[in-house]
Amino acid sequence: MSENPTTETTRQDAGGRAIIEARNVVKRFGGATAVDDVSIEVAPGEIYGLVGENGAGKSTLMRVLAGILTPDHGSVVVDGRELEAGSTRAALEAGISLVHQELSLVPELTVAENIVLGTTPVQAGFIKKREMKKIASDALEEIRVQVDLDEPIVRLSVALRQFVEIARAIARKPRVLILDEPTATLTPAETDYLLDMLERLAGQGLAIIYISHRIPEIFRICNRVSVLRDGHLVDTVSISDIKPNEIVDKMVGRELKQELETSRTKVAAGDVVLQARGIKAPGVNGIDLDVRAGEIVGLGGLVGAGRTELVRAIVGADIKSAGTVTINTDGTMRRVNSYRSAISHGFAYVPEERRTDGLALTMTVSDNIALPNRSQLSRYSVLMRGKIGTFAKELADAVGLRPPEIQREAGDFSGGNQQKVVLAKWLGRKPDVIILDEPTRGVDVGAKVEIHRLVRDLAEGGTAVLVVSSDLPELLDLADVIHVVRDGRIAGTLSRDEADEKSVMSLASGESQVRGL
Amino acid sequence: MTNEAQSVAEAVVGEPAIEKQPFNLLVWMSSRGIFVFTTVLVVVAAIFIDGFASLDNITDVFNRAAPIGIVAVGMTFVVISANYLDLSVVAQVATAAVVLIAVSNESNIPAAMALAFVIALLYGLVNGVAVGVFKANAVIVTLSTTFIGLGILRWFSGGSIYFGPQDGAIRSFGLAKIGPFPLSMIVLILMTLILSFVLTRTNFGFLVRSYGSNRDATRLAGVNTAWVVIGAFTITSIAAMIGGFVLGAFSNTAVSSMSTGFDFRALAAIIVGGTSVFGGRGSVLRTLLGVVFVSVLTNIMVLSGLGFGVQQMAIGALIVAAVSIDSLARKASGT
Numbered sequence: 001m002s003e004n005p006t007t008e009t010t011r012q013d014a015g016g017r018a019i020i021e022a023r024n025v026v027k028r029f030g031g032a033t034a035v036d037d038v039s040i041e042v043a044p045g046e047i048y049g050l051v052g053e054n055g056a057g058k059s060t061l062m063r064v065l066a067g068i069l070t071p072d073h074g075s076v077v078v079d080g081r082e083l084e085a086g087s088t089r090a091a092l093e094a095g096i097s098l099v100h101q102e103l104s105l106v107p108e109l110t111v112a113e114n115i116v117l118g119t120t121p122v123q124a125g126f127i128k129k130r131e132m133k134k135i136a137s138d139a140l141e142e143i144r145v146q147v148d149l150d151e152p153i154v155r156l157s158v159a160l161r162q163f164v165e166i167a168r169a170i171a172r173k174p175r176v177l178i179l180d181e182p183t184a185t186l187t188p189a190e191t192d193y194l195l196d197m198l199e200r201l202a203g204q205g206l207a208i209i210y211i212s213h214r215i216p217e218i219f220r221i222c223n224r225v226s227v228l229r230d231g232h233l234v235d236t237v238s239i240s241d242i243k244p245n246e247i248v249d250k251m252v253g254r255e256l257k258q259e260l261e262t263s264r265t266k267v268a269a270g271d272v273v274l275q276a277r278g279i280k281a282p283g284v285n286g287i288d289l290d291v292r293a294g295e296i297v298g299l300g301g302l303v304g305a306g307r308t309e310l311v312r313a314i315v316g317a318d319i320k321s322a323g324t325v326t327i328n329t330d331g332t333m334r335r336v337n338s339y340r341s342a343i344s345h346g347f348a349y350v351p352e353e354r355r356t357d358g359l360a361l362t363m364t365v366s367d368n369i370a371l372p373n374r375s376q377l378s379r380y381s382v383l384m385r386g387k388i389g390t391f392a393k394e395l396a397d398a399v400g401l402r403p404p405e406i407q408r409e410a411g412d413f414s415g416g417n418q419q420k421v422v423l424a425k426w427l428g429r430k431p432d433v434i435i436l437d438e439p440t441r442g443v444d445v446g447a448k449v450e451i452h453r454l455v456r457d458l459a460e461g462g463t464a465v466l467v468v469s470s471d472l473p474e475l476l477d478l479a480d481v482i483h484v485v486r487d488g489r490i491a492g493t494l495s496r497d498e499a500d501e502k503s504v505m506s507l508a509s510g511e512s513q514v515r516g517l
Numbered sequence: 518m519t520n521e522a523q524s525v526a527e528a529v530v531g532e533p534a535i536e537k538q539p540f541n542l543l544v545w546m547s548s549r550g551i552f553v554f555t556t557v558l559v560v561v562a563a564i565f566i567d568g569f570a571s572l573d574n575i576t577d578v579f580n581r582a583a584p585i586g587i588v589a590v591g592m593t594f595v596v597i598s599a600n601y602l603d604l605s606v607v608a609q610v611a612t613a614a615v616v617l618i619a620v621s622n623e624s625n626i627p628a629a630m631a632l633a634f635v636i637a638l639l640y641g642l643v644n645g646v647a648v649g650v651f652k653a654n655a656v657i658v659t660l661s662t663t664f665i666g667l668g669i670l671r672w673f674s675g676g677s678i679y680f681g682p683q684d685g686a687i688r689s690f691g692l693a694k695i696g697p698f699p700l701s702m703i704v705l706i707l708m709t710l711i712l713s714f715v716l717t718r719t720n721f722g723f724l725v726r727s728y729g730s731n732r733d734a735t736r737l738a739g740v741n742t743a744w745v746v747i748g749a750f751t752i753t754s755i756a757a758m759i760g761g762f763v764l765g766a767f768s769n770t771a772v773s774s775m776s777t778g779f780d781f782r783a784l785a786a787i788i789v790g791g792t793s794v795f796g797g798r799g800s801v802l803r804t805l806l807g808v809v810f811v812s813v814l815t816n817i818m819v820l821s822g823l824g825f826g827v828q829q830m831a832i833g834a835l836i837v838a839a840v841s842i843d844s845l846a847r848k849a850s851g852t
Binding site for chain 2 (some may be wrong): 054319339340343344349351355357358359360361362363367368372374378381382383385425
C-alpha cells in the first residue's frame with residue numbers, strides 16, 4: 001500500500017532531483033537481517049523523517065548512508081552517482097554528515113578540537129590553531145549556539161555536547177545532514193531550539209534526514225516520513241497525508257498493538273523480597289527501593305538519569321559507595337555485598353548491553369544457557385553433556401527461541417532471540433529477584449510480546465521483578481508501580497492507575513517542578 | 518510462552534529463519550583450513566620430498582616438535598581465554614630443564630621435579646594474578662616475567678651449561694621409544710588428549726572458553742573470573758614445565774638460552790591451527806595439527822636445503838597470514 005506522495009505537500013517532493021538515494025539496501029549482521037531491501041530518496045531542502053521501533057533498522061540504514069557500514073546488497077547514490085560502498089571518506093566528500101545517536105566526541109579534547117576532528121587544518125604537521133578556531137566558531141554561529149571553544153567536552157552538559165556534535169557535522173559543510181535521535185537527551189526547550197534550527201538549515205537548501213521516536217517532532221518539521229519495521233520499509237508518505245496514530249499503527253503493526261496493550265491482571269503482591277536502602281554510586285544520589293514477591297516495579301526516566309547505574313549498584317555489578325541491599329526469601333534475610341553473592345542468593349540480572357554483557361556470541365546457545373547453571377549440570381567438575389542438552393532445550397522452548405537450534409552460536413540469532421537466550425539462562429536458576437535493564441531494546445515486535453509475557457509469567461510465579469525501560473508504553477504496560485528517576489534520585493512514584501505517558505515524562509524531565517505540579 | 522503469542526508473532530514477523538551464510542573462503546580457511554592444509558602438506562611432502570617419509574625423519578620431526586608442541590597445547594588455554602599469549606614460557610622451559618638436570622645431579626630426580634613443579638605453580642600464580650586480578654595486559658606482564666625468570670635463572674646458574682650423566686635415567690628417558698615412537702611424541706599426544714578433555718569437558722575448560730568469548734558476560738553470570746585466568750596461566754606453566762623436562766631429557770643438557778623462540782613458535786602452532794587470538798574459539802586438537810603443520814613445513818625446508826634464515830622468515834610470514842585470516846574471517850562472520 002505504498003502510495004506515492006501527492007502534490008499537496010507544503011514543500012517540494014524529491015521527484016527526480018533527489019540529492020541522496022538508498023537503493024535496495026540490505027544489511028545483515030551474522031544471521032540477522034537488520035535492513036532488508038530498503039530504498040529512500042531525499043531532496044535538497046527537505047526534512048525527511050524516519051521512524052520505527054527500536055531495532056527497526058533506522059540507525060543501521062543511516063550508517064550505511066554515511067559509509068560506516070558496507071551494505072550486503074544495494075547502493076547509496078548521491079547526485080545520481082553511486083558512492084563507493086562502506087567508505088566514510090567517500091561519504092564525507094559527497095557531503096553526507098551523520099550526527100550519531102551515541103555521542104562520538106572525545107571527552108578530553110576541547111570544543112574546537114572536537115569540531116575539526118578528522119578534518120583538522122594542519123601545516124607541516126602542526127595544527128593551524130587560528131584556522132581551527134575559525135572553523136569551529138563559524139560552525140557554532142551557523143547553528144547559533146554559544147560555547148567556549150577552549151572548554152574540554154567533559155565539562156559540558158549533555159545537551160551542549162549534542163549541539164557541539166551538530167556543529168561538528170555542520171563544519172564539514174554537508175549537503176545531507178543525518179540526525180539520529182538528537183532529542184533523546186534534550187529538555188523540551190532545547191528540543192524546540194533544535195527543531196527551529198533544523199527548519200532554518202533546510203530553508204538554506206540542506207537535505208535533512210531526521211530519526212526520532214517522538215511523533216510530534218516528526219509532524220512539526222518533516223515533509224515526508226518513512227516507517228521501518230523489522231528492517232522493512234513499511235511505507236513512505238507525505239506528512240500531510242497521514243495522522244499520528246496511523247504512523248504508530250504502521251510502526252507497531254496493527255495486530256500487535258492490541259496485544260501490547262493487554263494489561264496485566266494485578267497480582268496480590270507478597271512480602272518484600274528485594275530491599276535497597278540509601279544506595280549511592282556514581283550517578284546515583286541516595287535511593288531507597290522495595291520490590292515485593294510477584295510485583296513488577298518499573299524504573300522510568302530519561303537516558304542518563306541514573307537508572308542503569310542504580311540497578312548495577314543494587315546487584316553489585318558496579319561498586320556502590322553507600323547503601324545496603326538485602327534479599328528476603330524463605331523467612332531469612334541476607335545481605336548482598338558482592339555481585340557473586342547476589343547471584344548465589346537468588347538474583348538474576350539481564351544487562352542493558354546484550355551483546356557485550358549478556359551473551360558470549362561465539363558460543364552456542366546451549367553453552368550460554370549452561371553458563372550460570374553449571375553447578376547443577378556438572379559432576380566432579382566434569383560437565384554432563386547430555387544433561388546440558390536437555391536442560392538448554394527445555395529452556396529454549398520455554399522462551400520460544402526461533403529457530404530452536406541450541407547448538408548454533410548465539411551470534412547467529414536476531415536481537416530478539418538473543419534476548420530470549422539471556423532470559424533462558426537466568427530462568428534456569430529460578431530466580432527470586434530478576435532485574436531487567438531495557439529488556440526489549442533492539443528487539444522485533446514479535447519477540448517483544450513474547451518477552452513481556454515471560455516477564456509477567458515470572459511475576460505470577462512469585463519472582464520480584466525490577467525493570468528499567470526507556471520505552472514508555474512498555475513500562476506502563478508491564479509495571480505495577482513506576483519510580484521515575486531523575487538526576488540519580490527518585491523524582492516521583494506512580495501507581496498503575498496514576499501512570500500515563502504524560503505523568504511519567506513530566507516527572508522525568510522535571511517539567512512538573514517548573515510548573516509547580 | 519503461550520500459543521497465541523507465538524501465532525501472533527509469527528503472523529507478523531514470519532518464521533525468523535537464520536539465513537544460510539554464503540560460502541566465504543576466509544571463514545572456511547580459519548575454521549576448516551588446517552585439517553585440509555596439514556593433510557595436503559604431509560601428502561605432498563611424502564611424494565615429492567626425498568627422505569621425508571622415512572621412519573628416522575619422522576622420528577626426528579617429532580623429537581624436535583614435541584617440546585614446543587607440549588608448550589603450545591598448554592598455551593592454547595591462555596590464547597582461548599583472550600589473553601593473547603604467555604611469553605614467559607621461554608623462561609619457564611629453560612628453568613624446568615636446568616632444574617631437572619642441575620638438581621638431579623646434586624640430589625635426585627623426584628626432588629628436581631618437585632622443585633620445578635613449585636616454580637611452575639608460581640609462574641602461573643604471578644602471571645594469573647597480574648592479568649586476572651589486576652587486569653594488567655598479558656603481553657607486558659609475561660614479557661616482564663620472562664625477564665624476571667631468565668634473570669633469576671642466570672643469576673643462579675651463572676650462565677653455565679649443565680650436563681646429565683651419560684648413563685643416567687634422564688638420558689634413557691630422552692632416548693626411550695615405545696615401539697617405533699619416541700617417548701616425547703607419546704607425551705605430546707597424552708598432553709593433547711588430557712588438555713583437550715579439560716578444555717571441552719570440564720567446568721573449568723568451559724569457563725575458559727566462555728571467558729575468552731565474552732569476559733563481561735561471564736563475570737555477570739556470577740563466575741569468579743580471576744580464578745579462570747589464574748587457571749589458564751597455571752595450565753600453561755605446567756605444560757611449559759613438562760616441555761622443559763622433555764627438552765632437557767632429549768638433549769641431556771640444559772642452559773638458560775636453550776628455549777629461545779619457544780614463545781613465538783608455540784604461538785605459531787596455535788594460530789595456524791585456527792585458534793582465534795580474539796579468544797573463545799579454538800581447540801587443543803587444532804593446536805596439535807598446527808604443530809604438525811609448522812614442523813612438517815620446517816622439515817621440508819630443511820630437507821630442501823633452505824637455511825635457518827629462510828625458515829624463520831617463512832614462519833613469520835605464516836603467522837602474519839594466519840592472524841590476518843583470523844581477523845578477516847571474524848569480521849566476515851559478523852561476530
